[in-house]
Amino acid sequence: MSAEKCINTLRILSAEIVQKANSGHPGMPIGMSPVAFVLWTKVMNYSPSNAKWPARDRFVLSNGHGCALLYSLLHLTGFKLSLSDLQSFRQLGSLTPGHPEAHMTDGVEVSTGPLGQGLSNAVGMAIAERHLAVTFNRPGYDIVDNYTYVFCGDGCLQEGITSEASSLAGHLKLGKLIVIYDDNSITIDGKTSLAFTENVAQRYAAYGWQTITVVDGNSDLQGIEAAIALAKRTTNQPTIISLKTVIGFGAENEGTHDIHGTPLGDKGVAFLKKKFGFNPQQHFYIAPDVAAVFQKKKSEGEDKERKWMAKFAEYAVKFPTEAAEFKRRMEGKLPSDWKSKLPNYAGAKPDATRNISGTILNAIADNVPDLMGGSADLTPSNKTQLKNTKDFQAATPEGRYIRFGVREHAMCAIGNGLSAYGGIIPFTATFLNFIEYAFGAVRISALSHHQQIFVMTHDSISMGEDGPTHQPIEAIPLCRATPNMTLFRPCDGTETVGSYICAMENKKGPSVICCSRQNLPQLPGTSVDGVVKGGYVLNEAKDFNLVLVATGSEVELAVNVAKILQGSGLKARVVSMPCVENFDKQSQSYKRQVLPLGVLVVSLEAAATQGWERFSHFQIGMRSFGASAPCDIVLAHFGFSPEKASSKILSFVKESNELFGNTGIA
Amino acid sequence: MSAEKCINTLRILSAEIVQKANSGHPGMPIGMSPVAFVLWTKVMNYSPSNAKWPARDRFVLSNGHGCALLYSLLHLTGFKLSLSDLQSFRQLGSLTPGHPEAHMTDGVEVSTGPLGQGLSNAVGMAIAERHLAVTFNRPGYDIVDNYTYVFCGDGCLQEGITSEASSLAGHLKLGKLIVIYDDNSITIDGKTSLAFTENVAQRYAAYGWQTITVVDGNSDLQGIEAAIALAKRTTNQPTIISLKTVIGFGAENEGTHDIHGTPLGDKGVAFLKKKFGFNPQQHFYIAPDVAAVFQKKKSEGEDKERKWMAKFAEYAVKFPTEAAEFKRRMEGKLPSDWKSKLPNYAGAKPDATRNISGTILNAIADNVPDLMGGSADLTPSNKTQLKNTKDFQAATPEGRYIRFGVREHAMCAIGNGLSAYGGIIPFTATFLNFIEYAFGAVRISALSHHQQIFVMTHDSISMGEDGPTHQPIEAIPLCRATPNMTLFRPCDGTETVGSYICAMENKKGPSVICCSRQNLPQLPGTSVDGVVKGGYVLNEAKDFNLVLVATGSEVELAVNVAKILQGSGLKARVVSMPCVENFDKQSQSYKRQVLPLGVLVVSLEAAATQGWERFSHFQIGMRSFGASAPCDIVLAHFGFSPEKASSKILSFVKESNELFGNTGIA
């Protein structure tokens, strides 16, 4: 049985998968089959029977468009992916979507395709491995000990997110991260000479990586194996292996951009089969000897897993606490006492919710060692410093505070990787406005059901002097429009506690916690339960004829507006709505109870008003960018003072009465 | 008069500006005053009397938080910025906002602060210079001939956008781009050793840049001048000068992160003054001899401008066409015949609006040499190839098609730079979903009033097989929530023409043109005027009792749904709303005419529904991520088939009648 036959089977199978769908990307799979074969049959530890075996090596297909190759590998090695699944590539509801989706397909570690995400996820996974290894391993018991392998192409390496993540990976000396770069000099537009002529190896050397070149990635299997072996031996630097390949190697139009994203056509597939000595009449054919080579991986994997389990059983005897803790964390369960240190803010002094957030983060971190994260160089502003742990650094991998540097996009993608690895609950922080720098990764958190807590401070124009370049306007509607994201905008300490409780307990998606820069009062009547319900009556008014619904810093404003409006005969109920998504999930009757039909509703939020029309008849919000000025001045300028807001509401009520006088409203 | 006294004046003035506001960033201005002095008094060409003199050197403060320094320079050299403006730093309505805003302040080239934007803008400005120089210069007449200087710090260099832009700048050999890196080893979190230990010079060498180090940036003025001179002489590579400085040099807490973003305090300012031999009792003091050094720049600039004008007058005699064209372009006027080649789609065959967009782009580009741009490596998919011009490359700077590579964020920031330079109308393209990779730059387009045309194809789940990682859901609401952005989602060729007409004529902000991957029919009744109005009645129904409002590919759906609903006695008017923003600008009476009160309105758009509650009572849209499957299947799966949509609408109408039977609706 020759390796070449196995490799050519991978090439042809991938081409057929794409051809059957008449859609997809054959070039990369055909070109990368040799290294995939070496990695998946000779190097990586994994157990197809149990894709979630904790000790497996992680494999990330950062150039996710080449997923026909990954699906071929998963099928051949015996993961839960049938031939019929391969033949349903890119069809509705199949396990083989057009780009890999981790929550869909057994054996897919992370969702990739948007370029650069995978490599950045992998940095997170390598951080997780290093941290969990130093946390759980004991002499003779390397319970956590795996490599993270990444395939990437020219596209990934051009993306800024990759530069950010790679620079940080070099800084952190993540020696068990191994990136294999499909250096084929082709992108969609054509040759890389069109736009990408930098010296990639030199750049990675500048980041502190080991760089290796394999000149003939099409057939030098020994060279490939040696390169990976060297990469594995080097434990104080991540490694990038530049693998010179021909895209679509062996196909009629090999080496051109035409083969990147276009099926070969029946003739092209037949050409490829003939080229490699296969029978063009046979479709999705896997020769028995080829099948055997890959199938062996299943029993090998089961064997490895059994040995690891036996070792873990010994470990559990000698280190029962650690073993129980490891299990708990890998199962994604919270410690039973996790809430015990949460502070109580009833009657406390006014404070900025960013400060409160910092206190809560630390209170949780004390009980929940799973909590790990940091800020994109805004620690003193985001107030995210964890006090009872060190920085996670090369020399102190036991630390749980990550210094991400000014790298928002990589930070959030690394968060996804930490979450994907297991055993870690990541939090990441910047100014709310700059979640937009990271949104490529943020939306994948939501799509892939990653738990990640985005601590987003300076959450409106009230951040003041830094001005409109830093003041979020559209960021809040953006998060609310994104499926499976939950955004919290707490109005005080109690609601911030509630927000963290929800975020910690939501294991199936990311949470955004918006925090104020400025002090806010602790409002009587706020509650954790109110946050869980998403929206609730904070201040009731007898025979109310108006509802004010507000979030975050504007809840205090609503309370003050309600007082002013009393003078004009308007009796305003105040609803706090820290979480629109949670409110949406309540019963229709609860929602109608909070926001009754037939009563005018006004929303107050210092952000773009988009979305509030769903709940309110009139919106007090932002319809322009902000301005640079001290907090109170900027708020008043845009109408967020009790006087200005009341006066606007009065005009609106008057206008409504004129228009709908006969409706009985207000 | 010593240079040191001038430099120390800059340091102290900047510190005082921040101190007066009691807010801002003194560290960078104090540290970078020496190189600022050299650059602004000995190197740069500019004319404070006319900040828009076309031949000026461009200066970009990429580390925009250090703007006290820029404001000091603008004031001292005689731009329209008074001492009182400096004293109003970070106050409402002042010309000195917390971060520089180009549309606010004379002499500020681009809005900076969000890190990495400025350097990327500068790459665009250097591209513009190179292209316009080769376009307009004639032997003996270098009408266009300027350098672009950038200040940046560690933060900018950590951002991915900067990596993208720098790699492209190296590829393009932008020899007149000179970046001065404030290499002070400090960021907000502390020392750069916490997170940023890469070898920056080696990385830039890998990009193909010249790298120069100045070891003593605090006082070696000759070294600084020599480095800049060398950078200027090297015309086939951009240059980065690593200037080793001490942040807040001379202040009590110099060299620490505390001085980055915190005012020095009165004592700290006094300390700084004493340190440099200034009188601590004098505030905002500018010694006459210091003032004279800077004021000289005004007359020098006027002199330079006069000489250039004289040269230009000669040029206008010899090359009247070129001169007139140069004037037209720099004034931002369109050629009078710019629309003459626009195609007419009435009665044409069905086609994808991405194809139509490509045809229109070319039709415009033939008449409008100002149009310049490209795609982030998706040219064959975005259909943006300009056929009658070359690629803009180092060897062919006359080309107008830019190969951006897979660098969405830098692409859009470069677009801002092209726009800021003048004479160019930039277009940039990717899949709509990936506008989120670039949104950091996109929002600054809007904030800074840059004309930029974002050609965003594959604009919904109908892109099909690539799946949810590539299918936009929240991108459309995001753009609509962003102030001063105009999003178009045309339903056919005629509306695509209308969208481009609006986008070309809107000189005060960016436009997003959303294009379909799939074929769409040319619908009878669509009109350019309808796009200008934003929304209009496409298909009228006599005695209509329902309005269907739709955008883009869902307009055809609405037309088909209306036909089906006829069978159930529902008479549906169909409204096409290609541009919500334009519709919003119409008179209340026009809006009521299109969407009358008292008639049920249903919106249809294959995107997150957020925002449509404003216009409609029921929304057919996306409430989850998409799925990987062929276009028609994915559309039907999510309810966007005539049958499914009709049936949903019927249920809704029934429910409404039950709830509001007495309202007389439907």
Ligand SMILES: [Ca+2]
């Ligand atoms: Ca490639």
Ligand SMILES: [Ca+2]
């Ligand atoms: Ca710095």
